[in-house]
Structures are given as structure tokens and as C-alpha cells.
Amino acid sequence: MGAVSGNSCTMEGSVCPFGAAFRRERQQREISQWMLAKRLDYHTRNIQRIEGGLRQPGVELALRMLEAIGADPGEFFRLLCVEATEKSDTAPSVLPGSVDVAYQKPEAAEGMRSFFGPLLVQARQAAGMSQTAMARRAGYNLRNVNTVERGRQEPGVMSALALxxxxGVEVGDFFAHLALFSGTARGVYGSGSGGNGPYG
Structure with a gap:
């Protein structure tokens, strides 16, 4: 079940809510797990575990999965966070969408595994927030925040959503830019300046 601690969207217990939300999107597009596995070059059993909530994919794999079925990553994560918030009894301490960010594509560096962390730095700094405050609101281990922000550690998808x-940024906008910068938004936004993404 999804839950919110402060304004964070997290996992609760051993079930990852990403899987059920993704399965709905896949089934609406009439794409089988086998077809998805072929597109991703990924084992069907792993997809079954993710969709069953038994496994939390990394944020980059989650973006690839959404691209493979032609889903809009920004809209998907916005709705996923709304669902998690509605299932929580905790009032948010930061209003979602209350922080505006002019995202810039991070520069790739040696050892970087994901653009998520550097983009998170932009969001956190725009909010005038410390790593400690962000980690506390997200229910995330502070020791891992610096490694994540340098792009050297890729968080699970629900941890990424929580962070x-x-x-306080608009999560749909955040993940739309992350997908664009990671090169996994082609199926949604097209390529070049004629796309309909954040810069289209």
C-alpha cells in the first residue's frame, strides 16, 4: 500500500504500489507481459514480480517500462503520488507543486548511474531545503542522500518519488524532465524541437 510521510510517497510493508499502477497502464494498452519483456529484453518473471508489488524497480527501469508501453511518465507519477497521498492519514507538510524549478539537463560524469540525483539537487535547492530536511520528510536514510544526489546510487522508484x-515540486513535471534528460521519453514526446515535452 502506498503511504505519505509528510509530503512523501513511499512503500509501506512489503508491497510496492508502482506495480499495480503500471499493470493498469499496460493492460489499458493491451500489451502483454511477454510483449513488454521482449521490448525491454527483460525476463517475464521479473515483470510479474514488479506488477505483483513484490519487487521495487529502480527509477531508471521504471522509466524504461513506461516508455516501452508508451505511457506519459509525468502523468503516471503525478497520479501515483496522488493515489499514495489519498491512502495516507498524514497531512502533507509541503504542498505539492508549491516549488517552481527551471530544470537544466545535468552533465554526465564518470560513475554516474542516473540523472535522478542531480535533478533532485535542483529541486531541493529551489525549495531552499537541506538534505536533512528532505530525507526526514521522505522517510529516507540521510546517509544515502549524498550518494544519490551525485548520481552514484539509483534509488528504488517509490523512494525516488518520495524524495x-x-x-514540494510538482512531481509530474519532475519525472517528465527526468525521462526527457534520461532519453526515455521518445515514445511520449517525440524527438527534436518538434516534440510535445517540457521543451517542445
Missing amino acids: AAAT
């Missing part, structure tokens, strides 16, 4: 939401 982004904790800054």
Missing part, C-alpha cells in the same frame, strides 16, 4: 515529492 521528489518531499521537496
Whole structure:
């Protein structure tokens, strides 16, 4: 079940809510798990575990999965955070969408595994928030925040959603830019300046 701690969207217990939300999107597009596995070059059993909530994918794999079925990553994560918030009894301490960010594509560096962390830095700094405050609101281990922000550690998808939401940014906009910068938004936004993405 999804839950919100402060303004964070997190996992609760051993069930990852990403899977059920993704399965709905896949089934609406009439794409089988086998077809998805072929597109991703990924084992069907792993997809079954993710969709069953038994496994939390990393944020980059989650973006690839959404691209593979042609889903809009920004809208998907916005709705996922709304669902998690509605299932929580905790009032948010930061209003989602209350922080505006002019995202810039991070520069790739040696050892970087994901653009998520550097983009999170932009969101956190725009909010005037410390790593400690963000980690507390997201229910995330402070020791890992610096490694994540340098792009050297890729968080699970729900942890990533919790961290982004904790800054108060509009999560749909955050993940739309992350997908664009990561090169996994082609199926949604097209390529070049003629796309319909954040810069289209």
C-alpha cells in the first residue's frame, strides 16, 4: 500500500504500489507481459514480480517500462503520488507543486548511474531545503542522500518519488524532465524541437 510521510510517497510493508499502477497502464494498452519483456529484453518473471508489488524497480527501469508501453511518465507519477497521498492519514507538510524549478539537463560524469540525483539537487535547492530536511520528510536514510544526489546510487522508484515529492515540486513535471534528460521519453514526446515535452 502506498503511504505519505509528510509530503512523501513511499512503500509501506512489503508491497510496492508502482506495480499495480503500471499493470493498469499496460493492460489499458493491451500489451502483454511477454510483449513488454521482449521490448525491454527483460525476463517475464521479473515483470510479474514488479506488477505483483513484490519487487521495487529502480527509477531508471521504471522509466524504461513506461516508455516501452508508451505511457506519459509525468502523468503516471503525478497520479501515483496522488493515489499514495489519498491512502495516507498524514497531512502533507509541503504542498505539492508549491516549488517552481527551471530544470537544466545535468552533465554526465564518470560513475554516474542516473540523472535522478542531480535533478533532485535542483529541486531541493529551489525549495531552499537541506538534505536533512528532505530525507526526514521522505522517510529516507540521510546517509544515502549524498550518494544519490551525485548520481552514484539509483534509488528504488517509490523512494525516488518520495524524495521528489518531499521537496514540494510538482512531481509530474519532475519525472517528465527526468525521462526527457534520461532519453526515455521518445515514445511520449517525440524527438527534436518538434516534440510535445517540457521543451517542445
